[in-house]
Amino acid sequence: AQSVTQLDSQVPVFEEAPVELRCNYSSSVSVYLFWYVQYPNQGLQLLLKYLSGSTLVKGINGFEAEFNKSQTSFHLRKPSVHISDTAEYFCAVSEALNSGYALNFGKGTSLLVTP
Amino acid sequence: DAGVTQSPTHLIKTRGQHVTLRCSPISGHKSVSWYQQVLGQGPQFIFQYYEKEERGRGNFPDRFSARQFPNYSSELNVNALLLGDSALYLCASSLAGTSYYEQYFGPGTRLTVT
Numbered sequence: 001a002q003s004v005t006q007l008d009s010q011v012p013v014f015e016e017a018p019v020e021l022r023c024n025y026s027s028s029v030s031v032y033l034f035w036y037v038q039y040p041n042q043g044l045q046l047l048l049k050y051l052s053g054s055t056l057v058k059g060i061n062g063f064e065a066e067f068n069k070s071q072t073s074f075h076l077r078k079p080s081v082h083i084s085d086t087a088e089y090f091c092a093v094s095e096a097l098n099s100g101y102a103l104n105f106g107k108g109t110s111l112l113v114t115p
Numbered sequence: 116d117a118g119v120t121q122s123p124t125h126l127i128k129t130r131g132q133h134v135t136l137r138c139s140p141i142s143g144h145k146s147v148s149w150y151q152q153v154l155g156q157g158p159q160f161i162f163q164y165y166e167k168e169e170r171g172r173g174n175f176p177d178r179f180s181a182r183q184f185p186n187y188s189s190e191l192n193v194n195a196l197l198l199g200d201s202a203l204y205l206c207a208s209s210l211a212g213t214s215y216y217e218q219y220f221g222p223g224t225r226l227t228v229t
Binding site for chain 2: 004099103104108
């Protein structure tokens with residue numbers, strides 16, 4: 001089974017500073033990779049996804065991620081964070097099932113942006 | 116267009132009881148997946164349904180079951196509730212049942228078992 005490891009459980013950062021949230025995955029086959037954000041008491045919202053093609057993926061709210069096959073990583077970055085970016089961030093990999101698929105999520109990284 | 120809707124928003128049950136959670140997908144979406152998110156953890160896959168058929172099942176006991184109706188809405192049933200079933204249950208819909216299609220998540224149902 002494919003798995004995802006988010007290397008940091010919490011990341012504190014000051015407003016307008018850059019941030020990187022790290023994600024590594026384990027897979028021996030082609031993968032689809034995703035980053036989701038979860039605000040308090042809400043569901044998950046897709047930030048960006050990698051399916052194929054360019055390894056640099058741009059998403060919503062100024063986020064981007066880089067797919068690195070050799071290092072099996074998919075780190076999320078933002079050059080300048082806002083207070084409103086405070087949330088839980090989840091990296092996920094798509095795993096094929098017999099006739100469907102599931103998302104395997106990491107444990108999440110809590111991003112706390114302070115003034 | 117309305118997003119994925121789930122009901123109820125919150126639910127409190129007692130150990131041993133049964134619960135039914137409901138999900139309505141985005142209009143035009145034919146696949147529904149269910150996830151369990153325990154506090155402080157990432158979501159864990161429970162089921163995927165596509166065109167009213169079960170396409171995948173996660174590592175959950177048989178107390179968990181689901182079904183998808185002709186209008187593509189879905190129910191998740193949990194029997195003989197345990198304290199450990201307390202979690203946020205998320206429903207996600209997608210256009211079809213393949214991994215290429217983005218999953219859109221609902222706000223979830225918060226289940227508390229006492």
